[in-house]
Amino acid sequence: MNTPVDGDSELGERAYEINADLIDAVLDCVEHNDQPRLIALLDPLHAADVADILEQVSPSKRSKLVELWGHEVDGEVLSELDENISAELLEEMPDTVVTEAFKDLETDDVVDLIEELEEDQKERVLGALEDADQVAVRQSLQYPDQTAGRLMQREVVMAPTHWNIGQAIDFLRSSGGLPDEFYEVILVDPRLKPVGKVALFSLLTKPREVLLSSVMDEDFITIPVTQSQEDVAYAFNQYNMVSAPVVDDKSRLVGVITSDDAMEVLGEEVEEDIKRLAGVGDESLTDTIWDTAKQRFPWLAVNLLTSILASLVIAQFTSTIEAIVALAVLMPIVASMGGNAGTQTLTVAVRALATKDLTPANAWRVIGREFSVGVLNGLAFAIIIGGIGSIWYGSAMLGVVLGLAMIINLIVASLAGIYVPLILDRFGVDPALGSSALVTTVTDVIGFLAFLGFAAAILL
Amino acid sequence: MNTPVDGDSELGERAYEINADLIDAVLDCVEHNDQPRLIALLDPLHAADVADILEQVSPSKRSKLVELWGHEVDGEVLSELDENISAELLEEMPDTVVTEAFKDLETDDVVDLIEELEEDQKERVLGALEDADQVAVRQSLQYPDQTAGRLMQREVVMAPTHWNIGQAIDFLRSSGGLPDEFYEVILVDPRLKPVGKVALFSLLTKPREVLLSSVMDEDFITIPVTQSQEDVAYAFNQYNMVSAPVVDDKSRLVGVITSDDAMEVLGEEVEEDIKRLAGVGDESLTDTIWDTAKQRFPWLAVNLLTSILASLVIAQFTSTIEAIVALAVLMPIVASMGGNAGTQTLTVAVRALATKDLTPANAWRVIGREFSVGVLNGLAFAIIIGGIGSIWYGSAMLGVVLGLAMIINLIVASLAGIYVPLILDRFGVDPALGSSALVTTVTDVIGFLAFLGFAAAILL
Numbered sequence: 001m002n003t004p005v006d007g008d009s010e011l012g013e014r015a016y017e018i019n020a021d022l023i024d025a026v027l028d029c030v031e032h033n034d035q036p037r038l039i040a041l042l043d044p045l046h047a048a049d050v051a052d053i054l055e056q057v058s059p060s061k062r063s064k065l066v067e068l069w070g071h072e073v074d075g076e077v078l079s080e081l082d083e084n085i086s087a088e089l090l091e092e093m094p095d096t097v098v099t100e101a102f103k104d105l106e107t108d109d110v111v112d113l114i115e116e117l118e119e120d121q122k123e124r125v126l127g128a129l130e131d132a133d134q135v136a137v138r139q140s141l142q143y144p145d146q147t148a149g150r151l152m153q154r155e156v157v158m159a160p161t162h163w164n165i166g167q168a169i170d171f172l173r174s175s176g177g178l179p180d181e182f183y184e185v186i187l188v189d190p191r192l193k194p195v196g197k198v199a200l201f202s203l204l205t206k207p208r209e210v211l212l213s214s215v216m217d218e219d220f221i222t223i224p225v226t227q228s229q230e231d232v233a234y235a236f237n238q239y240n241m242v243s244a245p246v247v248d249d250k251s252r253l254v255g256v257i258t259s260d261d262a263m264e265v266l267g268e269e270v271e272e273d274i275k276r277l278a279g280v281g282d283e284s285l286t287d288t289i290w291d292t293a294k295q296r297f298p299w300l301a302v303n304l305l306t307s308i309l310a311s312l313v314i315a316q317f318t319s320t321i322e323a324i325v326a327l328a329v330l331m332p333i334v335a336s337m338g339g340n341a342g343t344q345t346l347t348v349a350v351r352a353l354a355t356k357d358l359t360p361a362n363a364w365r366v367i368g369r370e371f372s373v374g375v376l377n378g379l380a381f382a383i384i385i386g387g388i389g390s391i392w393y394g395s396a397m398l399g400v401v402l403g404l405a406m407i408i409n410l411i412v413a414s415l416a417g418i419y420v421p422l423i424l425d426r427f428g429v430d431p432a433l434g435s436s437a438l439v440t441t442v443t444d445v446i447g448f449l450a451f452l453g454f455a456a457a458i459l460l
Numbered sequence: 461m462n463t464p465v466d467g468d469s470e471l472g473e474r475a476y477e478i479n480a481d482l483i484d485a486v487l488d489c490v491e492h493n494d495q496p497r498l499i500a501l502l503d504p505l506h507a508a509d510v511a512d513i514l515e516q517v518s519p520s521k522r523s524k525l526v527e528l529w530g531h532e533v534d535g536e537v538l539s540e541l542d543e544n545i546s547a548e549l550l551e552e553m554p555d556t557v558v559t560e561a562f563k564d565l566e567t568d569d570v571v572d573l574i575e576e577l578e579e580d581q582k583e584r585v586l587g588a589l590e591d592a593d594q595v596a597v598r599q600s601l602q603y604p605d606q607t608a609g610r611l612m613q614r615e616v617v618m619a620p621t622h623w624n625i626g627q628a629i630d631f632l633r634s635s636g637g638l639p640d641e642f643y644e645v646i647l648v649d650p651r652l653k654p655v656g657k658v659a660l661f662s663l664l665t666k667p668r669e670v671l672l673s674s675v676m677d678e679d680f681i682t683i684p685v686t687q688s689q690e691d692v693a694y695a696f697n698q699y700n701m702v703s704a705p706v707v708d709d710k711s712r713l714v715g716v717i718t719s720d721d722a723m724e725v726l727g728e729e730v731e732e733d734i735k736r737l738a739g740v741g742d743e744s745l746t747d748t749i750w751d752t753a754k755q756r757f758p759w760l761a762v763n764l765l766t767s768i769l770a771s772l773v774i775a776q777f778t779s780t781i782e783a784i785v786a787l788a789v790l791m792p793i794v795a796s797m798g799g800n801a802g803t804q805t806l807t808v809a810v811r812a813l814a815t816k817d818l819t820p821a822n823a824w825r826v827i828g829r830e831f832s833v834g835v836l837n838g839l840a841f842a843i844i845i846g847g848i849g850s851i852w853y854g855s856a857m858l859g860v861v862l863g864l865a866m867i868i869n870l871i872v873a874s875l876a877g878i879y880v881p882l883i884l885d886r887f888g889v890d891p892a893l894g895s896s897a898l899v900t901t902v903t904d905v906i907g908f909l910a911f912l913g914f915a916a917a918i919l920l
Contacts, residue, residue: 015691016698020821044679048698056822172664182661183643183702200660201642204632219504231475237727238476238508240720242643242702259719260700263726267697270730271811274737278807279800285812285822289829293836296804300797300837304845307796314789321781321788328781328788329774332904335792336767337760340739344756347738351731352745361480362516362745369749376753377760385764444792 018052026053030065039072047076055082055286063092075101079109082286087116099128106153111140148232149225152246152255155179158186159212161195166208183242187216192252194222194245222247225254229265236262273350276432302437310444317452320460326393327455330402334451337381338409338443345370345417346439350432353425367418374414378407401458405451409443416442478512486513490525499532507536515542515746523552535561539569542746547576559588566613571600608692609685612706612715615639618646619672621655626668643702647676652712654682654705682707685714689725696722733810736892762897770904777912780920786853787915794911797841798869798903805830805877806899810892813885827878834874838867861918865911869903876902
């Protein structure tokens with residue numbers, strides 16, 4: 001394979017990482033308006049790598065690069081780009097180039113890209129597509145965003161159940177308009193309801209006279225067209241599928257989803273969880289500074305409110321702190337430990353909910369388990385911090401206060417870490433969304449309250 | 461499809477979630493030793509769903525369930541289980557049952573399972589495998605854990621380049637010992653070096669006399685057998701592959717990795733990142749309470765150290781706090797906001813490194829971008845908290861101190877959030893590992909230092 005992104009893990013270079021020299025060479029072409037060399041550089045690359053190069057250069061260079069590339073712009077590259085970049089590029093590109101680029105794409109990729117266009121450009125580009133594609137794309141656009149309907153391609157390979165393998169092969173050889181890639185033939189009844197799937201390797205390894213119905217897999221998953229893409233990705237991962245038929249509300253076959261799309265969604269959905277837990281929206285490195293700051297602002301604002309709430313708790317104990325200033329020094333420890341323990345439990349719970357490992361069937365056992373873990377680690381750290389506190393300020397009772405507050409806060413942290421996502425999930429809210437802030441609010445408030453409260457009661 | 465885990469999103473029931481009634485029915489069989497009914501219940505289920513049921517019941521019930529299931533235990537189910545559960549079950553199961561269960565599995569799954577066995581049981585089970593499988597499994601076990609060599613199956617469908625499609629189909633029809641599932645035929649030269657791939661749909665859509673070499677894909681990725689599984693998953697996702705040939709250091713074909721394995725790894729690797737960022741190890745809901753508490757302890761211990769460090773900073777300002785007790789009330793705000801902003805940047809950076817979107821080619825631009833975001837949000841929150849602080853305690857200067865500390869800490873947070881993972885990555889350490897603790901240590905220390913330092917300088 002002769003591409004600059006090589007699979008070998010050579011010293012000093014990482015597998016599949018875009019070579020910095022290549023990016024320099026590409027930028028050099030842009031600077032010197034060297035179209036032939038640019039095309040020569042980009043041509044051997046996989047579309048996904050070209051997309052990565054476009055993502056890594058600065059926005060001004062990116063526009064120039066695409067302009068210089070001209071009619072060579074590849075639809076595959078567009079569909080591999082970050083959404084905000086492809087939207088930006090599509091807006092700048094002439095309609096003829098856009099239409100040309102869309103021609104080789106499956107309907108699912110066209111749908112993905114076209115929904116980013118302005119209404120008038122969308123209509124112009126749709127109008128320039130072939131009739132069949134146009135209808136398919138318009139239909140897909142009617143399904144809600146992030147559902148199977150948007151993810152599927154409309155190009156489907158199907159066959160009636162009464163055919164034998166020979167008939168199926170003859171059909172495939174003579175048929176035009178097959179999808180670019182497919183891995184299964186879907187068997188349908190006369191009403192287009194899928195009744196079985198035949199993997200291509202079954203067609204190839206059995207004699208021609210064998211009936212499709214005798215080699216078909218009857219026990220297969222069909223995806224409802226309105227199913228969320230998250231559930232689609234889960235199904236592919238859970239059942240190790242390479243492709244799956246999509247059906248409408250009358251159980252009729254309307255499309256097919258393939259594993260590459262499901263894999264991308266799987267990655268995106270975990271990515272979304274990880275970012276939501278950290279209080280970041282759906283941002284990427286290609287967002288502008290202003291957009292990034294704006295997106296992060298609300299999460300920081302929520303955190304400001306919760307930390308002010310914690311301050312209000314502390315303010316109740318002003319006279320206690322005035323009497324024993326050591327309390328001000330030690331109080332962040334208990335709150336911080338609670339925040340950490342809560343985040344641990346929360347993260348495990350959020351992921352277990354996403355992978356459907358945490359269900360009503362075992363929720364109570366998991367809650368009990370988290371409580372016990374909180375007790376165990378609470379005891380351990382109560383002893384440790386109690387000892388440290390006693391020695392630091394030479395007061396055994398201060399150590400007792402620290403220890404008591406620690407054990408209470410770590411138990412509360414465990415319970416908050418499991419209850420918050422469970423309750424959010426029960427109400428149909430993504431348990432990753434805002435749960436970090438909720439849990440740390442609880443652990444901050446309880447941390448300060450327990451520590452300063454015990455101090456006021458015991459030490460004063 | 462007639463399984464209790466239905467794809468339809470009916471009201472009150474979630475797609476693909478194991479039905480609680482089904483679990484109750486299974487447990488009922490276990491209680492009444494009703495083997496026929498148990499087999500009838502589990503038989504129609506997909507192996508992955510049976511595995512989920514086993515994971516969701518309590519450990520004591522689980523052993524009884526598997527025992528009652530007896531010789532029906534399915535290898536597929538074992539390979540879908542959480543590692544700690546399959547290890548536990550394999551230990552309890554008689555060798556004959558284990559060997560029987562392994563018979564239908566591909567080598568990659570056998571390897572996965574067998575490495576969990578005790579040395580003597582491993583030898584006994586290996587010895588009971590068929591000779592060819594035994595050799596293949598032993599060879600795979602020699603590759604390091606979490607590499608392509610462990611992930612691949614040894615069963616490969618290959619053909620010489622001079623064949624035509626008809627010859628390939630005849631070979632597939634007559635050949636025994638093909639893998640259970642395959643999607644491509646790999647073309648090799650006489651030294652077994654892969655020179656091309658032919659997708660099965662190409663074999664089926666073209667006439668018999670067409671040469672394989674004329675329909676083969678030459679521009680394909682080969683995976684080095686020692687490549688990390690993380691990079692393998694990345695390649696599958698980046699290049700939308702369904703399967704890829706694995707080669708040894710002499711470029712000879714030694715196995716094949718399929719997209720279902722890559723998808724599983726992709727999920728696992730993001731899962732690992734999310735958990736490491738939260739300070740949780742590779743734990744699952746099926747771990748015991750003791751194991752869970754033990755695994756979370758070190759991370760909490762690290763957090764204890766960092767929060768003591770923060771306390772030591774505060775301790776330097778004891779007299780300042782004694783003079784103005786309002787400082788104790790307000791000081792957690794600045795530290796907490798810094799921790800949050802740092803986590804935001806850190807999370808984006810860790811994921812961008814994992815998806816190879818953050819590379820040496822754009823690192824400086826990304827650092828500049830994060831700095832600017834820190835300045836923008838720093839300014840915004842400086843104004844907000846400055847105003848709140850001034851009004852709360854009726855002191856404009858206290859507001860100024862809060863604002864100054866906030867802007868400094870949010871900038872420091874941004875820089876720590878991007879530099880910490882970049883530096884860890886440069887030194888070959890997983891940037892998700894321990895980076896949260898490092899970043900929040902920085903933001904805690906700087907947060908308290910800036911706020912109390914400015915207060916001492918300006919207010920006293």
